[in-house]
Amino acid sequence: MEVIHLYHTNDLHSHFENWPRIFEFLQERRKWHEEVGEEIYLFDIGDHVDLSHPYTEATKGKINTDLLEKGQYDAVTIGNNEGITLPYEALDHLYSDASFDILVANLYKKNGERPAWCKPYQMYETKMGTKIGVIGVTAFFQKLYELLGWNLSDPLEALQEQVKILRNEADIIVLLSHLGINDDEWIANNIPDIDIILGAHTHHVFHEGKVIGNSLQGAAGKFGYYVGHVEIEVDDKSKRLIQKKARLYDSSDLPEASHEKTIIENLYLQGRKALSEKALTNDQDISSSRLASMLCETLITWCHSDCAIINEGLILDNLSKGDVTSFDLLSICPHPINPCNVTLTGAELKEVLLDMQSEKWKELQVKGLGFRGTVMGKIISQGITHKKVGEQDKYFIQLEELLAEKEYVVTVPDMFTFGNFFPSIYRAENKQYFLPEFMRNILLEALKKGVNV
Numbered sequence: 001m002e003v004i005h006l007y008h009t010n011d012l013h014s015h016f017e018n019w020p021r022i023f024e025f026l027q028e029r030r031k032w033h034e035e036v037g038e039e040i041y042l043f044d045i046g047d048h049v050d051l052s053h054p055y056t057e058a059t060k061g062k063i064n065t066d067l068l069e070k071g072q073y074d075a076v077t078i079g080n081n082e083g084i085t086l087p088y089e090a091l092d093h094l095y096s097d098a099s100f101d102i103l104v105a106n107l108y109k110k111n112g113e114r115p116a117w118c119k120p121y122q123m124y125e126t127k128m129g130t131k132i133g134v135i136g137v138t139a140f141f142q143k144l145y146e147l148l149g150w151n152l153s154d155p156l157e158a159l160q161e162q163v164k165i166l167r168n169e170a171d172i173i174v175l176l177s178h179l180g181i182n183d184d185e186w187i188a189n190n191i192p193d194i195d196i197i198l199g200a201h202t203h204h205v206f207h208e209g210k211v212i213g214n215s216l217q218g219a220a221g222k223f224g225y226y227v228g229h230v231e232i233e234v235d236d237k238s239k240r241l242i243q244k245k246a247r248l249y250d251s252s253d254l255p256e257a258s259h260e261k262t263i264i265e266n267l268y269l270q271g272r273k274a275l276s277e278k279a280l281t282n283d284q285d286i287s288s289s290r291l292a293s294m295l296c297e298t299l300i301t302w303c304h305s306d307c308a309i310i311n312e313g314l315i316l317d318n319l320s321k322g323d324v325t326s327f328d329l330l331s332i333c334p335h336p337i338n339p340c341n342v343t344l345t346g347a348e349l350k351e352v353l354l355d356m357q358s359e360k361w362k363e364l365q366v367k368g369l370g371f372r373g374t375v376m377g378k379i380i381s382q383g384i385t386h387k388k389v390g391e392q393d394k395y396f397i398q399l400e401e402l403l404a405e406k407e408y409v410v411t412v413p414d415m416f417t418f419g420n421f422f423p424s425i426y427r428a429e430n431k432q433y434f435l436p437e438f439m440r441n442i443l444l445e446a447l448k449k450g451v452n453v
Contacts, residue, residue, distance in 0.1 A: 001233055001234070001235065001236060001242070002039070002126065002128045002130060002233070002234045002235075002236045003038045003039070003231065003232070003233055003234075004038070004039040004040075004041070004126060004130065004132070004172075004231075004232040004233075004234060005029070005033050005038060005039065005040045005041070005229065005230070005231055005232075006040075006041050006042075006043065006174065006196065006198070006218075006229070006230040006231075006232070007026055007029065007040065007041070007042045007043070007227060007228065007229050008042070008043045008044070008045060008176075008198045008218060008220060008227075008228040008229075008230070009022065009043075009044050009045070009048075009220060009224065009227060009228070010044065010045035010046060010047065010079075010178075010198070010199070010200035010201075010219070010220050010221075010222075010228075011045075011046070011047040011079065011200050011201070011203055011220075011221070011222040011223065012044075012047065012048045012050075012064075012222075012223065012224050013047055013048075013049075013050035013052075013081065013222065013223055014048070014049060014050035014051075014052065014053035014055075014056045014064065015050075015053075015222075015223035015224050016053065016055075016067075016263075016264055016267045016268075017224075017264050018223065018224030018225065018251045019067060019224060019263075019264075020257035020258075020259075020260040020263045020264065021251060021254045021255065021256060021257040021260060022071075022224055022227055022251060022254070023067070023070070023071050023257065024254075024255070024257045024258070025227060025249065025254050025255075026042060026071060026072075026227070027071075027072075030042075030072065037127075039126045039127065039130075041074045041075075041124060041132070041134075042071065042072060042073045042074050043073065043074060043075050043076065043134070043174075043176055043198060044068060044073055044076040044077075045076075045077055045079070045176050045177065045178055045198050045199065045200035046076070046077050046078050046079025046080075046081075046082065046138060046176075046178035046200050046201070047079030047080065047081045047082070047178065047200065047201070048064045048067075048068065048076070048079075048081075048082070049061040049064045049079075049081045049082045049085070049086070049094075050081055050085075050336070051081070051085050051086075051334075051336050051438075052330070052334035052335070052336065052372045053267075053268075053271060054268060054271025054272050054274070054275050054327055054330055055267050055268065055270055055271030055274070056271070057271065057275065057326075057330055058270075058271050058274030058275050059271075059274070060086055060087075060090035060094070061082065061086060061090065061091075061094050062094065062097075063267070063271075065094055065095055065097065065098050066097075068098070068100065069097070069098055069099060069100065073100045074100055074101065074124070075100055075101040075102070075103050075122055075134055075136070075176065076100060076101075076102055076103070076136075076176070077102070077103050077104055077136030077137065077138055077176040077177075077178055078091075078102070078104055078107070078118075078136075078138050078178065079138060079139070079178040079200060079201060080138070080139050080141055080178070080201070081336065082094065083107070083138055083139075083141070083145060083150070083152075084141055084144040084145060084148060084435070085336040085370075085436070085438075086436070087148065087436040088148050088149040088150070088436075091148075091150075092115065092117070094117075095117050095118075096117070098117075101119065101122045101134075102117055102118040102119070102136075103118065103119060103120065103121060103122060103134060103135060103136025103176055104118045104119075104120070104136050104137065104138055105120035105121065105135055105136060105137050105155070105158040105159060105161075105162050106137050106138065106140070106152055106153040106154065106155045106157075106158035106159075107138065107145075107150060107151075107152060107153075108150065108151040108152070108153065109149075109150065109151065110149060110150070110151055112151065118136075120135060120136070120158070120162050121133055121134060121135040121136070121162050121165075121166060122134050123166075123169065123170060128234075128236050129239070130171050130172065130234050130236075130239055131169065131170045131171045131172070131239075132170060132171065132172045132173075132174060133166035133169065133170030133172070133173045133174070134173075134174045134175075134176060135159060135162045135163070135166070135173070135174070135175050135176065136175075136176040136177075136178075137155035137158060137159050137175070137176070137177055137178065137179060138152075138155065138178045138179075139155070139178055139179055139180065139201055140152060140154060140155050140179075143433065144433060144435060147433055147435045148435050148436060155179055155183070156183065156186070156187070159175070159187065159191065160191060163191055163193050163194065166193075167193045171234070171239040171241070172195050172196070172232065172234070172241055173193055173194050173195050173196075174194075174195065174196045174197075174198065175187065175194050175196070175197045175198065176198055177197055177198065177199050177200065177201075178200045178201045179199070179200075179201055180199070180200075180201040180202035180204075181199060181202045181204045181219070182202075184197050184199045184217055184219075185212060185217075187215070188212035188213055188214075188215035188217060189212060189213060192213050192214045192215070193214075194214075194215050195214065195215065195216065195241060195244065196215065196216050196217075196218065196230055196232075196244060197215050197216070197217045197218070198217075198218050198219070198228065198230070199217055199218065199219040200219070203221055203222040203368075204219045204221070205219055205220065205221040205226065205248065206218055206219045206246065206248070207247065207248050208245070208246060208247055208248075209230070209245065209246025209247070216230065216244045216245075216246055217246075218230050218246040220248055221248075224251055225250070225251055225252075226248040226249060226250060226251060227248065227249045227251065227254075228246065228247075228248055229246065229247050229248070229249065230244060230245070230246045231244070231245055231246075232244045271327075272327050275325060275326040275327035275330060276325050276326075276327060277325060277326060278323045278324070278325055279324050279325055279326055279328075279329065279444055279447075280323075280324050280444070280447055280448055281322065281323050281324065282319060282320070282321050282322060282323075282324055282447070283321065284321050285318060285319070285320055285321050286318060286319045287318050288312070288315040288316070288317055288318050288332070289312055289315075289378075291315045291318075291319060291332070291443065291446075292310065292311075292312040292314060292315045292377075292380060293380060293382065294443070294446040294447070295310065295314070295315070295439060295442060295443045295446055296308045296309070296310045296380055296381065296382040297382040297383075297446065298442055298443075298445055298446035298449070299339055299382075299411040299442055300382060300383050300411060302339070302411075302442050302445060303339050303341050303409075303411040303432075303434060304341075304409075305341050305383075305409040305410060305411040306383060306397050306398060306408045306409050306410065307381060307382065307383030307384045307397055307398070307408065307410055307411070308381065308382050308383060308410065308411040308412070309352065309356065309379060309380070309381045309384075309410060309411070309412050309416075310379075310380060310381075310412065310413055310439075311361065311376045311377045311378070311379050311380075311413065312377035312378045312379075312380055313366070313371075313373045313374070313375050313376045313377030314333060314335060314337070314373070314377070314413060314439055315332055315333060315443075316331070316332050316333065316334070316373050317331065317332045318332075319332060319447075324447065329440045329443065329444055330440060332440075333438075333439055333440035333443055334372040334373075334440075335370050335371055335372045335373065335413075335415075335438065335439060335440075336370045336372075336438060337369075337370040337371065337413045337414055337415055337438060337439050338413075338414045338433055338434050338435050338436070338437060338438060338439075339411055339412075339413065339414070339433075339434045339437070339439065339442065340411070340412055340413070340414040340416070340417050340431055340432065340433045340434065341409050341410065341411050341412075341431070341432040341434075342409075342410050342412060342416075342417065342425050342428040342430065342431050342432075343407050343408070343409055343410075343428060343429075343430035343431075344407070344408055344410055344424055344425070344428060345404065345405060345406070345407055345408075346402045346403045346404045346405060346406050346407075346408065347404040347405070348424035348428075349395075349397075349402065349408055349410060349424070350395060350402060350404070351422075351423075351424050352410075352422045352424055352425060353381070353384065353386075353395055355422060356379035356381070356422075361376045361377065361378060361379050362375070362376075362377060362378050363375055364376040366415075366419075368419075369415040369418045369419045370414065370415050370418075371415055376421075383397060383398055384396070384397055385399070410425075412425055413439065414433055417431055
């Protein structure tokens with residue numbers, strides 16, 4: 001009987017506060033298994049990077065690669081945070097110093113070639129000769145990848161192509177899937193040759209795995225709250241997979257790592273230091289609400305739109321008088337959120353304008369969609385005025401009355417197009433995303449121009 005151990009992490013999102021004890025736990029486990037002659041492989045399933053952390057922002061993810069390298073990972077796949085929050089050059093060089101494998105079966109350059117730094121799968125062979133084929137796929141944000149200079153193919157089609165290659169070569173097929181729980185379930189039901197699916201992206205948790213058909217699914221939530229472990233037993237002669245079981249380890253239950261607090265603090269401080277260069281000097285204190293208005297106003301000219309609508313929750317704090325650094329901008333606007341132009345009819349836009357007056361937005365808690373704050377905040381607009389004419393509410397876009405049938409280009413945070421906050425925006429067919437600039441980049445432009453709102 002051969003025993004093989006697969007450990008996996010996913011969606012760390014640069015929450016390094018859990019990393020020191022995860023690192024020590026995995027090093028200890030590697031030592032345990034190797035001492036008794038058992039095989040161990042370590043995988044990350046994407047979104048290890050998150051530019052909301054100052055050290056990740058300062059190094060464009062290189063610190064994350066360094067941590068994975070020190071952790072002796074065998075292979076990783078990329079998530080949408082690696083893929084569409086990093087500029088092309090940053091992703092193309094993210095793993096330059098990595099000795100581990102980067103597995104992404106559905107990522108290509110614009111010319112149709114695979115990037116030199118990644119491959120669709122890797123075959124690992126244990127000391128006893130068992131062959132483990134590991135495939136990686138990432139979420140299908142095709143349009144956003146194209147805007148950054150990449151081509152992304154359908155991950156399910158790419159996966160089926162790779163499984164055809166591996167089914168006669170590998171004894172065990174493992175998938176590193178940054179697709180989310182729904183696609184993973186489809187895969188389990190429709191591609192039975194895959195023995196183990198290690199999932200990510202939707203931050204789901206399977207404490208003891210989940211079996212669908214032939215596939216065992218493992219998933220470890222988010223932020224390093226858990227470490228996943230799949231244990232496999234294989235007949236060493238026939239190479240038949242006899243048993244597979246999954247479990248999670250709660251990071252809060254793991255022993256505190258040596259110098260844990262110091263390590264976590266240093267990662268933050270090194271990031272802050274790297275982002276300490278002055279971006280501009282403020283001649284006055286600026287409130288968070290005024291910053292939001294300045295950002296909203298600047299989006300109109302920056303995106304060449306008719307008007308703009310954003311949520312005040314994008315700005316997390318006031319800005320004090322004096323020198324403003326890149327760290328300050330990251331602190332008050334940490335979201336990997338890009339501007340997006342949506343085309344709406346006047347009738348659709350009026351529906352949004354009426355809905356945004358609701359008091360619910362101020363305290364609405366939001367998680368995900370690139371948002372790194374807590375609450376949505378008041379919804380504000382620029383380029384739009386409202387007048388009461390008799391009993392009627394009339395709206396004006398750049399001083400011209402809003403017409404129901406006319407089309408208008410409206411700039412919004414891209415999170416409005418991913419989440420169904422405003423149905424008209426969510427359903428809009430004509431959407432133009434601006435990448436790789438984040439909202440904080442446009443806020444910097446607003447501050448440099450001294451937009452007076």
